[in-house]
Amino acid sequence: MSLTRRKLLRLAGGAAVALPVASVLSGCQDEGSTGALRKSDAKVPTLFKVPLPVPPVLKPSRSEGGVDYYDIVQKPAQVEILPGLKTEIWGYNGLFPGPTLATRSERKIVVRHTNQLEVPVAVHLHGAKTPAEHDGFPTDLILPDGGWSGHTMHGGNTSQGSRAYEYPLAQPAATLWYHDHRMDFTGPQVYKGLAGFHLVHDEEEDNLPLPKGDRDIPLMICDRSFTESGAFAYPSIDPSLTGEHGVTQEYMKGVLGDVILVNGAPWPVLEVDAARYRFRLLNASNARRYQLSLDPGPQSGPAFVQVGSDSGLLGRPIGHDEIRMSEAERFDVVVDFSQFPVGTKVSMLNTLGDGDAGKVMQFHVVRRAADDSTVPSRLVDFEPLSRSAATVTRKFHFNQRSDEGWDINGAMYDPEEDQADPELGATEIWRFDGDADHPIHLHLAHFQVLSRNGNEPGRWDAGWKDTVDMQSGKEIEVIARFTGYKGRYVFHCHNLEHEDMGMMANFSVR
Numbered sequence: 001m002s003l004t005r006r007k008l009l010r011l012a013g014g015a016a017v018a019l020p021v022a023s024v025l026s027g028c029q030d031e032g033s034t035g036a037l038r039k040s041d042a043k044v045p046t047l048f049k050v051p052l053p054v055p056p057v058l059k060p061s062r063s064e065g066g067v068d069y070y071d072i073v074q075k076p077a078q079v080e081i082l083p084g085l086k087t088e089i090w091g092y093n094g095l096f097p098g099p100t101l102a103t104r105s106e107r108k109i110v111v112r113h114t115n116q117l118e119v120p121v122a123v124h125l126h127g128a129k130t131p132a133e134h135d136g137f138p139t140d141l142i143l144p145d146g147g148w149s150g151h152t153m154h155g156g157n158t159s160q161g162s163r164a165y166e167y168p169l170a171q172p173a174a175t176l177w178y179h180d181h182r183m184d185f186t187g188p189q190v191y192k193g194l195a196g197f198h199l200v201h202d203e204e205e206d207n208l209p210l211p212k213g214d215r216d217i218p219l220m221i222c223d224r225s226f227t228e229s230g231a232f233a234y235p236s237i238d239p240s241l242t243g244e245h246g247v248t249q250e251y252m253k254g255v256l257g258d259v260i261l262v263n264g265a266p267w268p269v270l271e272v273d274a275a276r277y278r279f280r281l282l283n284a285s286n287a288r289r290y291q292l293s294l295d296p297g298p299q300s301g302p303a304f305v306q307v308g309s310d311s312g313l314l315g316r317p318i319g320h321d322e323i324r325m326s327e328a329e330r331f332d333v334v335v336d337f338s339q340f341p342v343g344t345k346v347s348m349l350n351t352l353g354d355g356d357a358g359k360v361m362q363f364h365v366v367r368r369a370a371d372d373s374t375v376p377s378r379l380v381d382f383e384p385l386s387r388s389a390a391t392v393t394r395k396f397h398f399n400q401r402s403d404e405g406w407d408i409n410g411a412m413y414d415p416e417e418d419q420a421d422p423e424l425g426a427t428e429i430w431r432f433d434g435d436a437d438h439p440i441h442l443h444l445a446h447f448q449v450l451s452r453n454g455n456e457p458g459r460w461d462a463g464w465k466d467t468v469d470m471q472s473g474k475e476i477e478v479i480a481r482f483t484g485y486k487g488r489y490v491f492h493c494h495n496l497e498h499e500d501m502g503m504m505a506n507f508s509v510r
């Protein structure tokens, strides 16, 4: 059954035809994701009842000398995610998702993180070009403000209680996100809520007639499971996150939840005008992939018009009826709700998900409204990198290592070893393959997809990216630019259970 369905999806995808969703999807088991489902013990709520929350935008604490200073306290909080139950989250400023940072390209910011949790943390700004010492290297820990008697990783540059991260943001407008990156414990710490949006804006984006203001909404999609009392049910070997890392054996391939959250709310609803909206889609799940579609679809035109990828705006928009997102990928899309009669309830589905995991959220088209936005046929200047620009080619195999964990080129993560040493400014081709599907993320370097399995890039591979979904047994080639800063960075699988159990490596830009 499952192979048949996978084949069908691939066939449909390759031919770019609309899928007869209901007929293909009956009885499937979270196809496309690597992992095991942890079913909730708590009662799962009724779908499409809770209003969509939008995370607040954080204001700088002060601005001085052209630099904006922000302060974030990482702390636990009790929040209502499932109706009538309290869930302890770990949140940036006690929020899940954390507050959104909205910043300007080329304007430096400093974010001071204070750790009021009981375990060490590290903060990575995913998709940013950041000097190595501020990139949230997995052993550069912020120890708890209240003291820490546990072990620290040797070689790490640890701070006591708080740390100021400096971000030059010398890069174009893009949908970035920040999240925890503590070595060996990223999976459980992100699962508890340590993730938020960071939107970089620039003049080129300002000048485009895309939807703005209340019609530009970030959507953080992730899955969670809950215990009977409403706590997050993450299957850590040591739930205190102070001793042995990793998850119990059955979840080694990844932890899948059965409750789909958007901006922290289960299967929420958004009332929309019959107008265009820009959604910044982020898959913040530990291990779940999504293939998003709209039901019903629009009267004419594609469901989603993609205007941006992980690391910035596209040269030209691309229409999609479905968007497949692996962990950590972002798709910046416009949906035109004027293509639906007022009164329509439009569900966003996940055609890879089983049961309720096959649904994500709902839009209610409630009124006609003026709309002066458009999606122009040309967005920004986009420079496609050609194969001939690369000076070095490297190859990395992403494989499972029996029951112990996951590795890259035969090595589980060692914070003191490098697997590559690109020169600052170099353009390189990196080839990835492996024996399972892995979403691969490079820190610092942005890249373009050159090929998949010897063929053209796929329909979701366009633009500048920092994360790409590699499929089992099919080599993918990316061409990356190592501009920005010298120093030691990581690249890794963004299935967070794979990452925590070894599937990460260093490269040092020299």
Ligand SMILES: [Cu+2]
Residues within 6 Å of the ligand: 437, 438, 439, 493, 494, 495, 498, 499, 503
């Ligand atoms: Cu992986």
